[in-house]
Amino acid sequence: MTAFKPLVFSGVQPTGNLHLGNYLGAIRKFVALQADNDCIYCVVDLHSITAQLVHEDLKGQIRSIAAAFIASGIDPEKHIVFNQSAVPQHAELAWIFNCVARIGWMNRMTQFKDKAGKDRENASLGLLAYPSLMAADILVYRATHVPVGDDQKQHLELARDIAMKFNLDFRDKIRASGTGVDILVGDEPVHAYFPMVEPMIEGPAPRVMSLRDGTKKMSKSDPSDLSRINLMDDAETISKKIRKAKTDPEALPSETEGLKGRPEAENLVGIYAALSDRSKAEVLAEFGGQQFSTFKPALVDLAVNVLSPITAEMRRLMDDTAHIDAILRNGGERARARAEKTIAEVSDIIGFLR
Numbered sequence: 001m002t003a004f005k006p007l008v009f010s011g012v013q014p015t016g017n018l019h020l021g022n023y024l025g026a027i028r029k030f031v032a033l034q035a036d037n038d039c040i041y042c043v044v045d046l047h048s049i050t051a052q053l054v055h056e057d058l059k060g061q062i063r064s065i066a067a068a069f070i071a072s073g074i075d076p077e078k079h080i081v082f083n084q085s086a087v088p089q090h091a092e093l094a095w096i097f098n099c100v101a102r103i104g105w106m107n108r109m110t111q112f113k114d115k116a117g118k119d120r121e122n123a124s125l126g127l128l129a130y131p132s133l134m135a136a137d138i139l140v141y142r143a144t145h146v147p148v149g150d151d152q153k154q155h156l157e158l159a160r161d162i163a164m165k166f167n168l169d170f171r172d173k174i175r176a177s178g179t180g181v182d183i184l185v186g187d188e189p190v191h192a193y194f195p196m197v198e199p200m201i202e203g204p205a206p207r208v209m210s211l212r213d214g215t216k217k218m219s220k221s222d223p224s225d226l227s228r229i230n231l232m233d234d235a236e237t238i239s240k241k242i243r244k245a246k247t248d249p250e251a252l253p254s255e256t257e258g259l260k261g262r263p264e265a266e267n268l269v270g271i272y273a274a275l276s277d278r279s280k281a282e283v284l285a286e287f288g289g290q291q292f293s294t295f296k297p298a299l300v301d302l303a304v305n306v307l308s309p310i311t312a313e314m315r316r317l318m319d320d321t322a323h324i325d326a327i328l329r330n331g332g333e334r335a336r337a338r339a340e341k342t343i344a345e346v347s348d349i350i351g352f353l354r
């Protein structure tokens with residue numbers, strides 16, 4: 001039994017200010033995975049026009065995500081950093097996947113339901129097909145591992161369904177092409193062209209919640225800026241947002257059990273734990289019994305210490321757009337070379353004449 005070569009792929013949309021949820025749920029994992037893996041990190045600009053077509057400064061947003069990757073510690077020479085639209089093979093494979101995936105699969109996606117809201121008929125076709133493009137982003141490199149936040153779990157399950165259907169529908173042609181790999185799916189041996197991607201969701205902060213409502217995900221598109229800590233916020237703004245963060249009147253518990261039913265307290269303790277590389281239990285061992293009036297200033301100090309060097313480096317990088325553009329161009333060329341090979345093989349398997 002052979003296996004797919006391990007490859008990490010993930011992406012971030014240039015849809016607004018990057019926030020602490022993006023950083024703890026995704027970017028920090030990207031950084032950690034570099035040491036032992038071949039990694040491709042993408043600014044997924046094609047995705048950014050699915051919910052909102054016109055952006056005031058999309059180029060600036062793309063550069064700011066690339067700057068955040070690099071300022072956080074991603075090495076664009078050892079690994080690949082690029083923007084999605086520079087590699088048209090993503091969109092080409094997405095079209096093929098639109099024909100593999102079923103409309104019913106897309107209709108079940110909770111992110112589509114949330115983002116389309118009540119006026120579903122008026123949502124863009126791109127918003128409905130978003131998970132198909134996301135599957136193509138990953139599988140055009142035949143990537144095996146995808147570090148993401150908890151909210152992307154359903155999309156990754158769909159990427160596996162698309163890969164599986166393609167592998168089964170084209171089973172004989174994949175075998176004839178000599179490009180397949182024998183894998184086990186459960187106990188079932190499958191001769192596969194596309195791997196079954198593994199989501200990497202675990203980590204200290206798979207779902208960071210809004211500072212204004214502990215039951216809602218921290219999100220770039222939340223209309224209240226007080227709901228999130230942006231990577232570009234200065235120390236004073238971080239302090240203001242944490243001081244104003246919603247809490248309850250109780251003191252912090254000494255054990256994690258005591259966080260049940262207290263979503264805001266759980267969120268702030270989770271953020272503290274993730275930023276300090278400790279468990280929630282360890283944080284509560286230190287702060288249990290104390291009021292938020294003591295805990296919040298400690299969280300402000302920690303958040304400012306961790307985030308301010310990244311913010312400063314992001315600002316420095318964003319002042320040198322030529323440097324960022326050169327990194328993205330170079331990454332795009334290297335990504336394209338890999339993606340072209342997949343598209344040539346997939347076209348041959350399907351039977352397109354090229």
Ligand code: AQP
Nearest residue numbers: 012013021022025026148149206207208218219220221
């Ligand atoms: N609150 C969060 N907690 C943990 N991880 C999160 N991610 C997003 N929000 C949280 C993870 O960040 C990565 C990049 O996300 P994205 O920008 O591509 O899309 P998103 O998940 O739709 O992020 P937002 O902030 O909620 O954007 P909008 O408001 O535009 O929809 C992903 O790995 C995601 O899981």
